[in-house]
Amino acid sequence: MTTATSALLESMLVTSNRLIRIAAQATGSTTPSAVWRTLGILSTDGALRVGDLAKASRVSQPTMTKLQQNLVEEGLARRIGDDSDSRVSLIEITAAGQRGLEEWRHELTAALGPLFSDLTAEETRTLERAVAIVQARTKTISSTSTNGRKVA
Amino acid sequence: MTTATSALLESMLVTSNRLIRIAAQATGSTTPSAVWRTLGILSTDGALRVGDLAKASRVSQPTMTKLQQNLVEEGLARRIGDDSDSRVSLIEITAAGQRGLEEWRHELTAALGPLFSDLTAEETRTLERAVAIVQARTKTISSTSTNGRKVA
DNA sequence: AAAGCTATATTGCTTAGCTATCTATATCGG
DNA sequence: CCGATATAGATAGCTAAGCAATATAGCTTT
Numbered sequence: 479m480t481t482a483t484s485a486l487l488e489s490m491l492v493t494s495n496r497l498i499r500i501a502a503q504a505t506g507s508t509t510p511s512a513v514w515r516t517l518g519i520l521s522t523d524g525a526l527r528v529g530d531l532a533k534a535s536r537v538s539q540p541t542m543t544k545l546q547q548n549l550v551e552e553g554l555a556r557r558i559g560d561d562s563d564s565r566v567s568l569i570e571i572t573a574a575g576q577r578g579l580e581e582w583r584h585e586l587t588a589a590l591g592p593l594f595s596d597l598t599a600e601e602t603r604t605l606e607r608a609v610a611i612v613q614a615r616t617k618t619i620s621s622t623s624t625n626g627r628k629v630a
Numbered sequence: 631m632t633t634a635t636s637a638l639l640e641s642m643l644v645t646s647n648r649l650i651r652i653a654a655q656a657t658g659s660t661t662p663s664a665v666w667r668t669l670g671i672l673s674t675d676g677a678l679r680v681g682d683l684a685k686a687s688r689v690s691q692p693t694m695t696k697l698q699q700n701l702v703e704e705g706l707a708r709r710i711g712d713d714s715d716s717r718v719s720l721i722e723i724t725a726a727g728q729r730g731l732e733e734w735r736h737e738l739t740a741a742l743g744p745l746f747s748d749l750t751a752e753e754t755r756t757l758e759r760a761v762a763i764v765q766a767r768t769k770t771i772s773s774t775s776t777n778g779r780k781v782a
Numbered sequence: 783a784a785a786g787c788t789a790t791a792t793t794g795c796t797t798a799g800c801t802a803t804c805t806a807t808a809t810c811g812g
Numbered sequence: 813c814c815g816a817t818a819t820a821g822a823t824a825g826c827t828a829a830g831c832a833a834t835a836t837a838g839c840t841t842t
Contacts, residue, residue: 482754483739483743483746483749483754484735484738484739484743486754486757486758486761487738487739487742487743487746488670488735488738489761489765490649490757490761491649491650491653491663491667491738492667492670493646493761493764493765493768494645494646494647494649494650495646495650495667496688496764496768497642497643497646497764497768498643498646498647498650499688499689499798499799500688500768501643502799502800502828503800510827510828510829511643511828511829512828512829512830515644515647518640518644527789527790528789528790528791529788529789529790536648536651536652537651537829537830537831538830538831538832539789539790539791540790540791540792540793540830540831540832540833541829541830541831542790543790543791543792544791544792544829544830545829547791563788563789563838563839564837564838564839565788565789565790565836565837565838565839566789566790566838567789567790583636583640586636586639586640586643587635587636587639590639591635591636591639593767593768594635594639594767597635597763601763602634602635602638604756604759604760604763605638605642605760605763605764606638607756607760608756608757608759608760608761609638609641609642609645609760611749611753611756611757612645612648612649612757613641613645615745615746616645616648616649616652616745651829651830654797654830655831662796662797662798663797663798664797664798664799679820679821680820680821680822681819681820681821689798689799689800690799690800690801691820691821691822692799692800692801692802692821692822692823692824693798693799693800694821695821695822695823696798696799696822696823697798699822715807715808715819715820716806716807716808717806717807717808717819717820717821718807718820718821719820719821
């Protein structure tokens with residue numbers, strides 16, 4: 479590993495940190511951001527069991543259990559039993575969750591947008607590719623899919 | 631703001647989040663990461679007053695007060711009085727702080743390096759430019775520089 | 783049907799940050 | 813020169829986001 483790569487990694491972390499903090503503050507949102515991240519996954523991937531959701535979000539299972547409880551409490555997600563294994567619950571986004579997610583995306587865009595409104599097409603491409611590069615290297619495999627359902 | 635930019639912002643946040651979490655776990659480091667971020671600033675910018683350090687690091691002043699106390703306790707930084715204003719203390723990195731910072735950078739590289747060891751030169755450039763783009767948009771201006779000193 | 787495995791839940795801790803507020807010191811207007 | 817106001821930093825107390833260790837409930841296998 480070159481010193482350059484090393485420095486790059488460090489600046490990526492520092493910059494990531496700032497971005498997150500700015501976003502957190504800018505969207506005066508009371509609901510925690512982990513909620514939206516999780517809803518985003520549910521919205522894209524459909525119903526998932528707690529364990530798989532944890533893997534997809536790259537957090538520990540206990541963290542996801544907690545998160546998912548919050549989601550259900552606030553009506554943003556719903557639990558569905560799994561006929562083939564009653565230890566399991568699939569988590570599914572609700573209509574309210576979808577709406578909330580979209581609202582949050584708007585807020586986020588409104589908050590961070592101004593900082594990035596002057597991006598050239600070329601800069602946008604660069605950022606998109608950078609995200610893809612990092613994503614590829616932080617991906618998780620996961621999936622233990624099941625299908626049986628029953629409302630719990 | 632286009633929908634594409636909006637989606638980009640969101641994926642940047644999610645990806646940033648993952649990167650940070652992976653890094654935090656990978657370096658089994660007991661000392662909190664905010665410490666190293668702050669030391670990095672001190673190392674680059676020299677002695678700063680608490681308020682300016684907070685701005686440079688984009689955290690609130692109380693957060694920096696706390697952080698700086700930890701640094702001093704652990705001997706990684708030292709406080710220096712300011713002759714021209716006795717409410718002020720300048721914070722300066724110590725030799726031990728420098729050493730610690732360098733060690734941490736090694737750990738970090740060792741931890742995250744494997745994930746990024748296969749970067750092509752072109753990908754490296756892309757990441758570097760992406761970081762620069764984001765940095766430029768999250769920069770703080772700050773500075774209320776002073777010079778009077780006396781060891782406190 | 784006992785033994786062990788697996789999915790989720792619970793507990794209790796840590797880090798990292800925030801706002802609101804307090805104290806001490808500067809500074810400025812009369 | 814003194815009182816009022818402003819500023820720098822410190823303190824208190826809260827929330828979010830995460831973790832590891834462990835408990836429990838339900839499957840599976842011999």
